[in-house]
Structure formats: C-alpha cells, structure tokens
Amino acid sequence: MRVKRGVKARRRRNKIMKLARGFYGGRHKMYRRAVEAVRHAWIYQYRHRKQRKQDFRKLWIVRINAAARDAVKLSYSKLISGLHKANVALNRKSLAEIAVADPTTFRAVAELARA
Numbered sequence: 001m002r003v004k005r006g007v008k009a010r011r012r013r014n015k016i017m018k019l020a021r022g023f024y025g026g027r028h029k030m031y032r033r034a035v036e037a038v039r040h041a042w043i044y045q046y047r048h049r050k051q052r053k054q055d056f057r058k059l060w061i062v063r064i065n066a067a068a069r070d071a072v073k074l075s076y077s078k079l080i081s082g083l084h085k086a087n088v089a090l091n092r093k094s095l096a097e098i099a100v101a102d103p104t105t106f107r108a109v110a111e112l113a114r115a
Contacts, residue, residue: 060096067099082113
C-alpha cells in the first residue's frame with residue numbers, strides 16, 4: 001500500500017517556518033534557508049544560555065568590587081577571602097544585590113570580612 005506523507009511533511013516544514021518567522025530576507029521565506037537559520041539559532045541559543053550565567057557572574061563581581069572599594073577600601077579578592085574566613089555564606093548574587101540596594105548593610109557585611 002502506498003503511504004502519502006503530505007500532511008506530516010507539511011507540518012514539519014510549517015514548524016520550521018514558524019520558528020524562522022521574523023528572520024531577515026529569504027531566511028523566513030525559503031524552507032531550505034530557514035532550516036539552516038533555525039539550526040544556527042538553536043546553536044546560538046544553547047551557547048548563550050551558558051554564557052548568560054558567566055555574564056551575570058562577571059557583573060556581580062564588578063558591582064561587589066566597586067562597592068567594597070567604596071565602602072571599606074578592600075579589593076574584591078580580599079573581601080571574598082575575608083568572608084570565607086568569617087564563615088559568611090553569601091553568594092555573589094546576593095552580595096551584589098545588597099551592595100546596590102542597601103549600602104549600609106553591605107558596609108556591615110564588609111566589615112565582617114575585614115575583622
């Protein structure tokens with residue numbers, strides 16, 4: 001018996017074309033170009049999900065460093081080392097939030113690192 005695949009093939013193609021909506025030029029009109037564009041987009045998405053975490057960590061470190069130098073004249077590395085020695089279990093994200101939102105609390109935490 002002959003198997004006709006029209007419906008399934010069209011669904012598969014439409015799925016790719018839907019994902020390519022908004023792409024520039026022929027990349028959203030032509031199926032073969034759209035497949036290539038969508039596959040590259042998936043690669044970039046995967047890569048940048050990892051990179052987003054790195055970028056945020058860098059941002060937190062910059063904020064903590066600036067706040068520590070401003071508040072208690074400590075460098076970032078000395079602040080983190082001092083916090084570890086003082087058994088203060090605050091991660092970089094929360095330290096950066098405290099530094100931006102509440103500088104007086106950050107100053108108190110930083111003083112713990114100095115002691």
